Amino acid sequence: MLQGFKQFMLRGNVLDLAVAVVMGAAFGAVVTAMVKDIITPFIAAIVGKPDFSAIQFEINSSKFLVGDFINAIVSFVLIGAAVYFFIVLPMNKLMARLRRGETPPDPTTKKCPECLSEIPIAAKRCAHCTSPVTAAS
Structure with missing residues (x-):
């Protein structure tokens, strides 16, 4: 039983996935800091509010924190754009360049x-x- 678990853990896919999760968490922290410390203050300078978290409304004593949701959307869009432009696009170009010389x-x-x-x-x-x-x- 332990031998099978060892083989499973040492397969390339599992190790690749583990590295991807760690790198993704670190990358997410970097982008979150960039959104919180650079982009949100820049937008706040234009709009006049410190950040979006102050945007909220209330219905029957229930607070709807729309600003926090907007902050999360901005962070998500920036992470997606960064992953696409810094990882996916260069990797696709590299793979296309490597495939040019191959015959089907x-x-x-x-x-x-x-x-x-x-x-x-x-x-x-x-x-x-x-x-x-x-x-x-």
Whole structure:
């Protein structure tokens, strides 16, 4: 039982996920600090309020803290933009550059001319409609 757990923990995907969670938490803290300490005061200078948390309304003695929600949305949008522009976009460009020199792999299946089902390329007869097909050499 412990051997199986050890194999599970040492697989690449689990380690990659653990690193991603730690890096994501650290990245989230950086972006939250940037929103709280740089962007929100900048917006406050324009709007005239210290931050959005002061925006609220009350209905029947229930306070609705709309400002905190707006702060969370701003933080979420900035984290999403930062992840896209600093991680996803450069990674996609790198992968496209690496794929330029590759040739696509040879196909392993073909379509049956009678029923248009996918069959192995070396098949002499279609497994779906049993019609004879020419085998690829």
